[in-house]
Amino acid sequence: MAPRKKNPAALTTNSPVSMADLARELGVSMTTISRALSNHHSIGPEMKARVLKLAKKYNYQPNRLAAALRKGKSQLLGIIVPYIEGRFFPSVVHGIETAASRAGYNVIICQSNEDAAQEQRNVEALLSAQVAGIMVSLARTTSTYQHFEKVRSRGLPLVFFDRSMGGEDVNAVVLNDHEGALISTRHLLSQGCRRVAHLAGPQHLSIYKNRYQGYLAALREAGLPLEEELVVFTDMAQAEGAAAMRRWLELPNPPDAVFSAGDYCALGALQEARRQGRRVPEDVAISGFSNEAFTLITEPTITTIDQRCEEMGQATVRLLLEQIEAGSTPFTPRQTVLQPELLVRGSSLRVSRPGPAEA
Amino acid sequence: MAPRKKNPAALTTNSPVSMADLARELGVSMTTISRALSNHHSIGPEMKARVLKLAKKYNYQPNRLAAALRKGKSQLLGIIVPYIEGRFFPSVVHGIETAASRAGYNVIICQSNEDAAQEQRNVEALLSAQVAGIMVSLARTTSTYQHFEKVRSRGLPLVFFDRSMGGEDVNAVVLNDHEGALISTRHLLSQGCRRVAHLAGPQHLSIYKNRYQGYLAALREAGLPLEEELVVFTDMAQAEGAAAMRRWLELPNPPDAVFSAGDYCALGALQEARRQGRRVPEDVAISGFSNEAFTLITEPTITTIDQRCEEMGQATVRLLLEQIEAGSTPFTPRQTVLQPELLVRGSSLRVSRPGPAEA
DNA sequence: GTACCTAACACAAACGTTTGTGTTAAGAGG
DNA sequence: CCTCTTAACACAAACGTTTGTGTTAGGTAC
Numbered sequence: 119m120a121p122r123k124k125n126p127a128a129l130t131t132n133s134p135v136s137m138a139d140l141a142r143e144l145g146v147s148m149t150t151i152s153r154a155l156s157n158h159h160s161i162g163p164e165m166k167a168r169v170l171k172l173a174k175k176y177n178y179q180p181n182r183l184a185a186a187l188r189k190g191k192s193q194l195l196g197i198i199v200p201y202i203e204g205r206f207f208p209s210v211v212h213g214i215e216t217a218a219s220r221a222g223y224n225v226i227i228c229q230s231n232e233d234a235a236q237e238q239r240n241v242e243a244l245l246s247a248q249v250a251g252i253m254v255s256l257a258r259t260t261s262t263y264q265h266f267e268k269v270r271s272r273g274l275p276l277v278f279f280d281r282s283m284g285g286e287d288v289n290a291v292v293l294n295d296h297e298g299a300l301i302s303t304r305h306l307l308s309q310g311c312r313r314v315a316h317l318a319g320p321q322h323l324s325i326y327k328n329r330y331q332g333y334l335a336a337l338r339e340a341g342l343p344l345e346e347e348l349v350v351f352t353d354m355a356q357a358e359g360a361a362a363m364r365r366w367l368e369l370p371n372p373p374d375a376v377f378s379a380g381d382y383c384a385l386g387a388l389q390e391a392r393r394q395g396r397r398v399p400e401d402v403a404i405s406g407f408s409n410e411a412f413t414l415i416t417e418p419t420i421t422t423i424d425q426r427c428e429e430m431g432q433a434t435v436r437l438l439l440e441q442i443e444a445g446s447t448p449f450t451p452r453q454t455v456l457q458p459e460l461l462v463r464g465s466s467l468r469v470s471r472p473g474p475a476e477a
Numbered sequence: 478m479a480p481r482k483k484n485p486a487a488l489t490t491n492s493p494v495s496m497a498d499l500a501r502e503l504g505v506s507m508t509t510i511s512r513a514l515s516n517h518h519s520i521g522p523e524m525k526a527r528v529l530k531l532a533k534k535y536n537y538q539p540n541r542l543a544a545a546l547r548k549g550k551s552q553l554l555g556i557i558v559p560y561i562e563g564r565f566f567p568s569v570v571h572g573i574e575t576a577a578s579r580a581g582y583n584v585i586i587c588q589s590n591e592d593a594a595q596e597q598r599n600v601e602a603l604l605s606a607q608v609a610g611i612m613v614s615l616a617r618t619t620s621t622y623q624h625f626e627k628v629r630s631r632g633l634p635l636v637f638f639d640r641s642m643g644g645e646d647v648n649a650v651v652l653n654d655h656e657g658a659l660i661s662t663r664h665l666l667s668q669g670c671r672r673v674a675h676l677a678g679p680q681h682l683s684i685y686k687n688r689y690q691g692y693l694a695a696l697r698e699a700g701l702p703l704e705e706e707l708v709v710f711t712d713m714a715q716a717e718g719a720a721a722m723r724r725w726l727e728l729p730n731p732p733d734a735v736f737s738a739g740d741y742c743a744l745g746a747l748q749e750a751r752r753q754g755r756r757v758p759e760d761v762a763i764s765g766f767s768n769e770a771f772t773l774i775t776e777p778t779i780t781t782i783d784q785r786c787e788e789m790g791q792a793t794v795r796l797l798l799e800q801i802e803a804g805s806t807p808f809t810p811r812q813t814v815l816q817p818e819l820l821v822r823g824s825s826l827r828v829s830r831p832g833p834a835e836a
Numbered sequence: 837g838t839a840c841c842t843a844a845c846a847c848a849a850a851c852g853t854t855t856g857t858g859t860t861a862a863g864a865g866g
Numbered sequence: 867c868c869t870c871t872t873a874a875c876a877c878a879a880a881c882g883t884t885t886g887t888g889t890t891a892g893g894t895a896c
Contacts, residue, residue, distance in 0.1 A: 134631070136881090148846090148883080149846060149885080181881085183881085183883090188850075202571040204567075211561050212588070224587065226584065229578070242869065246538055246540070246541045247542070327844060505875075508877080512855090520875075521874060661886075
C-alpha cells in the first residue's frame with residue numbers, strides 16, 4: 119500500500135480534508151467533529167462554533183460515500199426511463215429532480231432504450247450504487263419482472279411511473295388515460311360533432327387501450343353507436359394520421375371530428391384535412407393527446423390533453439420518500455392517479471361565442 | 478450500536494450478501510473473493526469458478542460505495558444543466574448518459590434553474606457524492622467561478638459544454654456558432670437574397686454574439702454593407718420575431734431574407750410574414766437556429782442549424798474520461814468545437830432546380 | 837458526605853471493499 | 867540437495883463516517 123502522507127501543509131492543494139484532520143487540529147475526537155457538524159445535542163455550543171469555523175476555513179467537504187456506507191443508506195435516488203427525449207420523459211425527470219433535490223437527494227439517471235435487458239442492467243447498477251430508492255418507467259419490451267423482485271426482496275423502495283407493471287401490489291403514479299379520452303371526446307361531442315372518429319394506438323399498451331375505452335365510454339354516454347370504420351389502429355406516427363384521414367374523407371359519410379390518442383398522429387390528420395381543402399374545426403374538429411410543444415404552433419392550434427408531467431414527477435418522488443421514511447415498517451403499496459387536463463384550442467372550438475351565429 | 482446479526486439462514490430475505498459472507502462460506506479469505514471477482518491473475522482458475530458460482534447463487538451485489546471509498550474514485554459522473562426541458566439539454570443529456578453508460582459510469586444529474594447559487598450547491602453536492610468528474614453547462618446568472626476553482630483544486634476533471642466560461646485554460650465542448658451563422662447566411666445569399674436581416678439574441682451571451690458575428694462575416698464576404706435597420710436585438714421569443722417582422726415589412730425597402738439566431742423567433746417572423754400576405758420563401762426567405770422539433774412541422778418547414786446535441790454529449794464524456802484516465806499526470810485543457818449542420822428546408826429554398834433563371 | 841444526575845466529550849467498532857506485503861508449497865534449474 | 871522462481875492464497879490496514887457505550891467533571895438534592 120502507499121499510505122498517503124498526511125501533510126497538513128499540503129492542504130491548500132489536493133485538499134481532501136477529513137474529520138480526522140479537523141479533530142487533530144482542534145485536539146478533540148472525531149466523535150465531537152461528527153456530532154458538531156450534525157448538530158448533536160451532546161456537543162456544547164462553543165465547541166460547535168469552533169468546529170464549524172474550522173470546517174469553513176479548510177472548506178471541509180463531507181464524504182457522503184463514507185456516511186452512506188456506515189449508515190447503510192445513501193442520499194441517492196435512481197431513475198430508469200426508456201429514453202430522455204421528446205417532451206414527456208424530460209419533463210417528468212425535471213419534476214423528479216426538482217422534488218428530490220428539495221428533499222436533499224440526488225438523482226442517478228439511467229436509460230433502458232426500451233430494452234428489457236438494459237433495464238435489468240440498470241437495476242443492477244442502481245443496486246450497486248446503493249440508492250435509497252428506485253423510480254422506473256418500464257421499457258416496451260419488458261415482460262418479465264424478476265429484476266424488480268430483487269429490488270423488493272432487498273426492501274428497497276420502488277415506484278413505477280407512467281408505464282407500470284399493473285396490479286395492486288406495486289407503487290405507481292399514472293395518468294388517468296381513460297378519463298382524458300373521455301373528457302376529450304365529450305368535448306368534441308359538446309361542439310356539436312356527431313361522427314367522432316378515433317386514431318387509436320397499439321392496444322397491447324395499456325395507455326392506448328385505456329384511451330380507446332375512454333373514447334368508447336363517451337360515445338355510450340351520448341347514446342351514439344360505435345362505427346367500426348371510424349376507428350383506425352395506428353402506431354401513432356404522423357404519417358399514419360394523415361393516411362387515416364385520407365381514407366375517412368373518401369367515405370360517403372366522413373367523420374366530423376377526430377379524437378387522436380397522440381398529438382403527432384393528430385397533426386398528420388390535421389395537415390391532411392387541410393390539404394384536402396377541409397376547414398378545421400368547421401368541417402372536422404380534431405383533438406390530440408400529450409400536449410406536445412408543437413400543438414401551440416400549428417394553424418390552427420391543436421386541442422389536446424396535458425399529461426401533468428411535472429406533477430407526475432413530484433408525485434413519484436413523494437411516494438418514494440414516504441416509503442423510504444417508513445423504513446422497515448410495513449408499507450402497503452399505493453397507486454396515485456393523476457387527472458388529465460383538457461386544453462381546448464382552435465382545432466376543436468366550433469361553438470361560437472355569444473354573437474353572430476356561425477353556420 | 479445495534480450490530481446486525483449475521484444470520485446465514487436469513488440470506489433469502491434482506492440479502493445484503495457481502496464478500497465476507499462468501500469468504501466464510503468457501504473457507505477462504507476476502508482477498509481471494511475480491512480478486513476472483515475482479516479477475517486478478519493470482520487466483521487460480523478453479524477457485525475463480527467456485528467464487529463466481531457462489532456469487533451467482535447468493536446473487537451477490539458488489540457495494541460500489543465501499544469500493545469507491547477504498548479506491549478514492551467512484552464510478553459516478555455529475556452533470557449540471559440549467560434545466561431539463563426543451564429540445565437541447567435533454568438531447569445532450571441523452572448523449573452523455575449513453576456514452577457514460579457504455580464506459581461503465583453512472584450519471585448524477587442536477588439542475589441549476591439558471592441560478593448561480595443553486596449551481597454552486599450542485600457542485601458541492603457532486604463533490605460530496607465523490608463523483609469522478611463533472612460536466613456543466615453554465616447558468617445564465619453565473620458570473621463568478623470560484624466554485625469551479627474548488628473543483629479544479631481537488632484535481633477533479635471538469636468539462637463545460639455549450640455554455641462555457643471561456644478562455645483557453647478550461648475543457649469545453651461547444652458548437653461553432655460563428656460558422657453556423659456564416660453558412661446559414663451564406664445559404665440565404667446563395668438563394669438570391671440581397672437584403673438579409675438578422676434576429677439577434679442577447680449579446681452578453683457568447684452564443685448569440687458569435688452568431689451575430691457569423692452573420693456579419695457572411696455579409697462582408699459577399700461585399701454587402703451592414704444595414705442597421707435590418708438587425709433587431711431580441712430575447713429570442715416567438716412574439717419578438719413577429720414584432721420585428723411587422724416593422725420590417727413596413728420599411729420602404731423590406732428585407733428579402735431573415736436569419737434568426739433561434740427557431741422560436743424565426744417561427745414568429747414566419748407566421749407574421751404569412752399573416753401579412755407575404756410568401757415564404759418567395760418574398761422573404763427565413764432560416765432559424767437549433768433544429769427544434771417544430772421546424773419540421775410548420776408550413777413551410779423551416780431551414781435551420783442542427784446543434785449536434787448527441788455528439789456534444791458524446792464529446793463531453795470523451796473529454797472527461799480522458800482526463801479521468803490521465804489521473805494525476807498533467808492534462809492540458811482542450812476545447813472541442815463541433816461543426817454545425819445546415820438543414821435546408823422549405824422556408825429558404827428559392828432557387829429553382831436547373832431551369833429558368835430567377836431574377 | 838453520599839448518591840444521583842446531566843453536560844460534554846472520548847473510545848473504538850463497525851460499514852464493505854481494495855491492496856501492499858507476507859507466507860506457503862510446488863516446481864525448475866543447477 | 868540447495869536455491870530460486872512462481873503460483874496461489876492469507877493478513878491486516880486502510881478509505882471517512884456514524885454511533886452505542888464509556889468516562890469525567892461539575893452540580894444538585896438530601
